[in-house]
Amino acid sequence: MNYLDQKGQLSLKRLATILTLSFAFLFPFSGWSQTQTVSGKIVDEKTERVLSDVEVTLTSKDSNKTQKVETNSDGVFTVDKLPVGWYTLTITDKDFIKDPFDFEVTENHVPNLDFAIGRKVSWMWNWGDSGDQEHYWSHFTSKIVLYFYFACLALVLFYSILQLTLALAYVKNKRKKKQISPEKAKSQAPVYDPKTTPKVTIQLPMFNELYVADRIIETVAKFEYPRDKFQIQVLDDSTDETKDLIAKKVAEVAATGINIQHIHRTDRTGYKAGALDAAMDQVEGDFIAIFDADFVPHSDFLIKTMPYFQDDKVGVVQTRWGHINKDYSILTELQAFGLNGHFAIEQGGRNASGHFINFNGTGGIWRKKCIESAGGWEHDTLTEDLDLSYRAQLKGWRFQYLEDVIAPAELPITMSALKSQQHRWMKGGAECFIKMKKRIATTKGVKISDRIHGLSHLFNSSVFVFILLLSLLTLPILHIKDSFSDLNNILQYAAFFLISTLFLGFYYWHSYRDKKGNLFASFFKFILRFLQFLVVSMGLALNNTVAVMEGYMGIKSSFVRTPKFNVNKKSEFKGNKYDKKRLSILNIGEGILMVLFGYTMINRAIYGDIGMVPFHLMLTIGYGLVFFYSVAEIRKTNKAAKAN
Numbered sequence: 001m002n003y004l005d006q007k008g009q010l011s012l013k014r015l016a017t018i019l020t021l022s023f024a025f026l027f028p029f030s031g032w033s034q035t036q037t038v039s040g041k042i043v044d045e046k047t048e049r050v051l052s053d054v055e056v057t058l059t060s061k062d063s064n065k066t067q068k069v070e071t072n073s074d075g076v077f078t079v080d081k082l083p084v085g086w087y088t089l090t091i092t093d094k095d096f097i098k099d100p101f102d103f104e105v106t107e108n109h110v111p112n113l114d115f116a117i118g119r120k121v122s123w124m125w126n127w128g129d130s131g132d133q134e135h136y137w138s139h140f141t142s143k144i145v146l147y148f149y150f151a152c153l154a155l156v157l158f159y160s161i162l163q164l165t166l167a168l169a170y171v172k173n174k175r176k177k178k179q180i181s182p183e184k185a186k187s188q189a190p191v192y193d194p195k196t197t198p199k200v201t202i203q204l205p206m207f208n209e210l211y212v213a214d215r216i217i218e219t220v221a222k223f224e225y226p227r228d229k230f231q232i233q234v235l236d237d238s239t240d241e242t243k244d245l246i247a248k249k250v251a252e253v254a255a256t257g258i259n260i261q262h263i264h265r266t267d268r269t270g271y272k273a274g275a276l277d278a279a280m281d282q283v284e285g286d287f288i289a290i291f292d293a294d295f296v297p298h299s300d301f302l303i304k305t306m307p308y309f310q311d312d313k314v315g316v317v318q319t320r321w322g323h324i325n326k327d328y329s330i331l332t333e334l335q336a337f338g339l340n341g342h343f344a345i346e347q348g349g350r351n352a353s354g355h356f357i358n359f360n361g362t363g364g365i366w367r368k369k370c371i372e373s374a375g376g377w378e379h380d381t382l383t384e385d386l387d388l389s390y391r392a393q394l395k396g397w398r399f400q401y402l403e404d405v406i407a408p409a410e411l412p413i414t415m416s417a418l419k420s421q422q423h424r425w426m427k428g429g430a431e432c433f434i435k436m437k438k439r440i441a442t443t444k445g446v447k448i449s450d451r452i453h454g455l456s457h458l459f460n461s462s463v464f465v466f467i468l469l470l471s472l473l474t475l476p477i478l479h480i481k482d483s484f485s486d487l488n489n490i491l492q493y494a495a496f497f498l499i500s501t502l503f504l505g506f507y508y509w510h511s512y513r514d515k516k517g518n519l520f521a522s523f524f525k526f527i528l529r530f531l532q533f534l535v536v537s538m539g540l541a542l543n544n545t546v547a548v549m550e551g552y553m554g555i556k557s558s559f560v561r562t563p564k565f566n567v568n569k570k571s572e573f574k575g576n577k578y579d580k581k582r583l584s585i586l587n588i589g590e591g592i593l594m595v596l597f598g599y600t601m602i603n604r605a606i607y608g609d610i611g612m613v614p615f616h617l618m619l620t621i622g623y624g625l626v627f628f629y630s631v632a633e634i635r636k637t638n639k640a641a642k643a644n
Helices: 012-026 136-178 182-188 213-221 242-254 271-278 301-310 330-353 368-373 384-394 415-442 448-483 485-509 519-539 541-553 585-607 613-643
Strands: 035-044 055-060 066-070 076-083 085-092 101-105 115-119 200-206 230-236 260-264 287-290 314-323 364-367 398-409
Touching (some): 035 055, 136 330, 136 448, 200 213, 213 242, 230 242, 230 271, 242 260, 271 384, 287 368, 301 314, 301 364, 301 398, 314 330, 314 368, 330 398, 330 415, 330 448, 330 485, 330 519, 384 398, 384 448, 415 448, 415 541, 448 485, 448 519, 448 541, 448 585, 448 613, 485 519, 519 541, 541 613
Parallel strands (some): 035 115, 230 260
Antiparallel strands (some): 055 066, 055 085, 085 101, 287 364, 314 364
């Protein structure tokens, strides 16, 4: 190649070309001498928090040489003097995972290596490796947790399905009744005849009922029923001034010509059941009506109920409870909402389907012969009414439920009174399940459907155990969801069980008694009340679970009566000496659960995982309401005590 110009001289332009080619020949890989400083920041893909001590490996695709660095406290990693070329970035961390990716470094371009990584195993399941399998035992344990989680969901679903079947039976029966003309319905109903109606004994079991004893005695004394076929027994186990008040009132009523006796026991063996059993040999009537002290039955109660005993197979007539102080507070409104579900759908649906129902302890009438043939009152459970109900029906007696006959009663107005009542009902139900399950399952002549509904009826209180377990299991479930992608896929199916809420909504909608002419407005009012009811029910789960477990474990306790107040408005409340309040370990547990679920709710909302947030919000509010209600009542009681 000729690099001389026309004059034979070396030109500057051609000289530059020579030098360029010479350098290219002498240093053919001079590009590798160019380096860059590469850096990046690593954050958690959900929380967007910076991650320190994460190991980053850069591998050259040309030479396979690697460089390893770790992120600092700001989540930043830096590699100095990195030669230009293609690299593969790999994350090595026991808790986080990120798929390897390629990037290029050139003389004129340094890539932005900021990126987010996902959690591989949360702190709860970070147990290290086992042999060749990473986190084997934590993964195995997670499967066990999942099993119990879905088992609780399935049991709650089973409970809601049974409630749905009762609601459907109730609705079907209601429609069937509407198709019957009023004239025909009236002709089919049994007729009351004062000349042939049998003698009835009214029993009023009481224990230290200072605030309501007068009222119930005066109320039943006004019953419209032939006086020669009418007896009142006041079964008094009182240990305070109530016994003197009762004696005075009984004397006043007796002076009017009414057959009334005051039967006072100094030995409270068997509690309410013991009092009922001890008075049996003094019962003059062939039928026994029972009312707790907080009831205010209408004067025509016996006229409406006694005709149904014209059927010799009827052993019990049970009426629906009314609520004289429903509007006292949101607490009483929610109690009425729940009780209406029982007295409309459960009692009405079971009765319409021919399944076993129960005498509710009050507001009903027994045939004396039915009590005797079933073995009498027994006091080995806290719910003697439920126990005797099943023993009688297994003997072949039929129970009649009258939804349209109402026996008004007082609802507990304090959280402590409500929890005491719930504890007795839940524990007694569990005790009856243990006592009666074998008889229900093996007694001959009982239909399969009656066995299923009977066992589920006695097992109903256990739903609170499943609710508590379910709520607690959601805490590790969230970490399983973060940790194992294969198990996370299974967890997605849990959404199916939300149908349980729809079933229960159908159940309570048909028992909802505050419906107005405007269906749209009524429905939205119902939704609000239904959600409030679910929230408070969740908040009572710890209290009720303890009661159920005591029942299953055979832990005996005394019959703690629900304090009565004789109060319809807040302005009338002057205190109640029977409503004992003190801070208990259960109150503390409810406060802890409130904080636990509240923290988890906020944390997951920040984390960006809102799947469980509504459930944890309901739990937080529920336990918070129960806790703060209880604490406020304790403070109020202590303040009043100091003032006195």
